[in-house]
Amino acid sequence: MAIKLKLNDVIETELYYGFYDIYVLGGFNVQVNPDFFVEILDLETNESILLREKNLKARDYKNGIKAVKFFTFEIYKYTKCRISVHNFEDMIVKDLMPMPITDMISDFLFNFFSLRKQKEINLDQVEILIC
Numbered sequence: 001m002a003i004k005l006k007l008n009d010v011i012e013t014e015l016y017y018g019f020y021d022i023y024v025l026g027g028f029n030v031q032v033n034p035d036f037f038v039e040i041l042d043l044e045t046n047e048s049i050l051l052r053e054k055n056l057k058a059r060d061y062k063n064g065i066k067a068v069k070f071f072t073f074e075i076y077k078y079t080k081c082r083i084s085v086h087n088f089e090d091m092i093v094k095d096l097m098p099m100p101i102t103d104m105i106s107d108f109l110f111n112f113f114s115l116r117k118q119k120e121i122n123l124d125q126v127e128i129l130i131c
Contacts, residue, residue, distance in 0.1 A: 002063075002131040003083065007091070007123060010084040012043070015075045022051070022071040026126040028059045029094035030068045035087040038071060038128060043080045049073055062129055066095070085128055093121040 004025075005011050022038055024030045040049040051071040058069040096119075 002129060004130075005083060005085070005128050007085050007088045007126055007128065010082060012080065012082050014078065014080050015040075016078050017075055019072065019074050020130055021069050022073070023060075023062055023067040023069050023129040023131070024091075024093065024126065025062060025065045025067050025129050026121045027093040027095045028066050028068065029092075029096060030057070030070075031092040031094075033087060033090055036091065037086050039082075039084050039086060040073065041082045041084075043082060049075070049081070062131070065127075067129065083128075083130070088123070091123060091126070093123070093126050095119040095121065 001016070003011070003013055038051065040051070041047070042049060051073045053071055054069050060067050060069065
């Protein structure tokens with residue numbers, strides 16, 4: 001079961017027992033402030049479900065869209081919950097992979113002399129996928 005939502009959406013849904021991953025959809029280079037988080041609130045107990053942030057952000061395609069894995073979590077029992085995204089206003093999502101610092105100069109020169117640009121994605125197009 002996959003749940004997709006826009007950054008400013010608040011949805012109520014059911015989650016079943018299992019492990020889940022949270023992806024940011026739209027590009028391979030996602031920069032957020034340290035206060036960015038996704039809140040999953042158990043409506044029965046009124047407690048937030050603990051999310052584990054991924055230190056190494058895996059990049060993948062989900063449903064044909066570029067995605068970065070941000071969080072993982074586990075549900076121990078069937079529950080109804082409310083999902084919302086917080087502190088996303090200064091999020092930057094770019095189309096291409098981030099370059100290592102050692103390659104920044106060569107990347108700058110390559111971008112300058114070619115048509116390949118780090119296109120920034122509009123936040124209205126960025127989505128969160130939970131699967």
